[in-house]
Amino acid sequence: MEIGVVGKPNVGKSTYFNALTLLDAPMAPYPFTTITPNRGVAAVRAPCPHTEKGIACTPGNAKCVGGTRWIPVSLVDVPGLVPGAHEGKGLGHKFLDDLRPADGFVQVVDLSGATDSEGRPVAPGSQNPAEEVVWLEDELVAWLAEILGRDFHRLARGVDLEGKKLEEFLSERLTGLSIGMSAITTALRAVPVDRAHPGRWTEAERTDLARALLRASKPRIVTANKCDRSSRESAEALARALAPTPLVPTASDAELTLRRAARAGLVAYEPGDTTFSVPDPARLTTGQAKALEEIRHILSTWGSTGVQQSLESIVFGLLGLIVVYPVEDETHWTDTRGRVLPDAFLVPKETPARAVAYRVHTDLGKNFVRAIDARTHRAIAADQPLPPNTVLRIVAKK
Ligand SMILES: Nc1nc2c(ncn2[C@@H]2O[C@H](COP(=O)(O)OP(=O)(O)OP(=O)(O)O)[C@@H](O)[C@H]2O)c(=O)[nH]1
Ligand SMILES: [Mg+2]
Structure with missing residues (x-):
């Protein structure tokens, strides 16, 4: 599972990527800051079934915070594309080969309309982000047509x-x-x-x-980034122009600041939250306090920074992935080492049980006998799809 972050230069792709991965890809207010792709791991949220059991889980691949599981999703941030990239304009489109494994795209645009098609800063409102959604698709099509051809x-x-x-x-x-x-x-x-x-x-x-x-x-959603410099009316007009492609307003810069501040213990904030708190205001510098006040204003205007929601809208919405929890012991929901709900996997909605087994381990897929729904203890046949949030035991021949 991999999502590609695409768009013209200087719209905030690497900021969006850093906010979701907490990595340090270079960001700057001019075009072509990114010249080689950045890869990292983000996460999407799902309610952890451990709350139903009343016992704590022992997560392996996906951490659990207060009953919410954070399931890893790979993200790749690529250099900016410009119109004519397939003819070598800008940095060309050779680096798009790094997007080959992508299952979907997030296209970042500058909602404030202050970045021209080459990524140069221009007067706010002078650019229409709807246009780049059209030409960017043409560039992606040209890239794919070239591979096909x-x-x-x-x-x-x-x-x-x-x-x-x-x-x-x-x-x-x-x-x-x-x-x-x-x-x-x-x-x-x-x-x-x-x-x-x-x-x-x-x-x-x-x-x-x-x-x-x-x-x-490769489904695509658009994030209307830099929403902090724009208005709800602009976001609504852009959403209408892009329909049926989903649009999520984002303030990536604010999200990155909040996540870094949370990591440093300066604020209490979980990605996707509608607000944050400051446990010890005395620890903040005047600059930090002012920046957080501005972010508070962004959250009250937009509801959230939109960053976490945008990733989940492509993973759960457009790609229709569900989360499943394989266990060894269907009564205690543990693996062979006694760990409770150790793994959480993202799989497409209609994936049959045997294919899920393959995903967990090739041997389990090969020797698959049946799966058992650990909630109802009913058997699930090889070709049957699993319901969302299933805790399952896979029975395989020894
Ligand atoms: N106001 C505002 N500025 C933002 C936001 N997100 C990013 N920026 C700023 O936009 C500029 C460009 O950000 P980058 O993340 O480097 O953009 P990019 O799309 O990766 O650019 P290239 O790698 O050059 O294609 C930086 O100065 C960021 O701080 C946002 O949500 N609001
Ligand atoms: Mg970049």
């Missing part, structure tokens, strides 16, 4: 002659891009190409197919 005619001739299944041919071409067979089928249905003769497809047809593949495989 490499040596296409020579390879596609083989498809025509050998009668090899078109879907398999495309799947091979798209290896490593996290584009599944269902996305390929959806895209082929959306674009009326000559299925029997891919060798005859025009470049325009390949581009249309690349767009359909992108839409079917």
Whole structure:
């Protein structure tokens, strides 16, 4: 599971990334601060089932804070894209290859309209962020079309002659891009190409197919960043212009400050909170106190910084992932070492039980007999999907 953070330069991608990962990727008020991709681990929240049992959990991969599990999600922050990147403008789009494994994108835009298409600071309100959502998709499409098109005619001739299944041919071409067979089928249905003769497809047809593949495989939300310098009306107008693409207003800078202050013990704040408190105001410098007052104002205007919510909106909303908790002992919800609810996994909603078992351990998948819902003690067959938040025991042949 990986989410790519994309957008034009200087909109706050690395600030958003740092806020979610607490890493230190360089940030600065000019374009092309990021020149190589940054990778890190963020987390999404889910209620921990330990509260139902009345016993504490012993988390391994996903920490539990006050009954909320924080489940890891990989994040990659890439350099800014500019219009014409696929022709080499700006830093070009070669680095997009680092987004190959991405399952979805968060596009960061500057809601205040104070950054031009090349990332240069300009007068607030002089730019319309809706436009970059359109051209950025074109750049992503050009990148995917280029991957699809490499040596296409020579390879596609083989498809025509050998009668090899078109879907398999495309799947091979798209290896490593996290584009599944269902996305390929959806895209082929959306674009009326000559299925029997891919060798005859025009470049325009390949581009249309690349767009359909992108839409079917890599959902995108937009974060209206720097909302602290803009207004609710602007956010609402942008949301209307982008619909049905979801829009979440964000104040990444404020979120980063709050998370760092929380790490330093200066504030009590959990990501996603609507407010924060200062346990010992005497510890704050005048500058810190003033910055926190400004952030308090942002939270009261916008409800939250939106950063945590935006990540969860793509992971749970658009990607439709659910959390499942595999255990060894279905009565005590422990693993072989007695740890309570040690692991939490994110899996797509419709994942059958056996595929979840594979995810936990290849041997469990291979030797799968059945799964058992640890709440109801009912058996779940190999091809049955799991409900959200399932605590399950996987029974496998020894
Ligand atoms: N007011 C305000 N400024 C922000 C916010 N988020 C980021 N910034 C500022 O925007 C500038 C650019 O931030 P970066 O995170 O470096 O932007 P980027 O999109 O990664 O830029 P490149 O790597 O150059 O593409 C910095 O000066 C940040 O402090 C925000 O929510 N509000
Ligand atoms: Mg950056």
